[in-house]
Amino acid sequence: MADITLISGSTLGSAEYVAEHLAEKLEDAGFSTETLHGPLLEDLSASGIWLVISSTHGAGDIPDNLLPFYNDLREQKPDLSQVRFGSIGIGSREYDTFCGAIDKIDTELTACGAKQIGETLKINVLEHDIPEDPAEIWVGSWADRLRDL
Numbered sequence: 001m002a003d004i005t006l007i008s009g010s011t012l013g014s015a016e017y018v019a020e021h022l023a024e025k026l027e028d029a030g031f032s033t034e035t036l037h038g039p040l041l042e043d044l045s046a047s048g049i050w051l052v053i054s055s056t057h058g059a060g061d062i063p064d065n066l067l068p069f070y071n072d073l074r075e076q077k078p079d080l081s082q083v084r085f086g087s088i089g090i091g092s093r094e095y096d097t098f099c100g101a102i103d104k105i106d107t108e109l110t111a112c113g114a115k116q117i118g119e120t121l122k123i124n125v126l127e128h129d130i131p132e133d134p135a136e137i138w139v140g141s142w143a144d145r146l147r148d149l
Helices: 014-028 064-076 100-111 132-147
Strands: 004-009 033-037 047-055 082-091 121-124
Touching (some): 014 047, 014 082, 014 132, 047 100, 047 132, 082 100, 082 132
Parallel strands (some): 004 033, 004 047, 082 121
């Protein structure tokens, strides 16, 4: 089993690119990783460390490939008390639902008992043409927190 499971939800691919880039950085830092793009809840272990990366589309909507995962969290309310997680949202501040998808996912994970490690990183695509750049900076400090667990 990997030290960290990266879960991405993307409409145009930016969250997938960020997840793949961060998996490399985490492996360089000594962690083992598994990256899952749009997994089902049943594909995931109910323990361990998850890093969720999601874009937002529409009016704060969850990407289609992550919607089954999100709906299962809401409907099944699994016991995730053995899960620790970090989260990264990608969106545009032009919209009042900026990074609304990751906010919804964070809420459901916490409601299922998962414990968040650090603050959610919210990347504004109007300020960062390459979302991997701020994500890489954030994941360095997040990895330091993991070592302290």
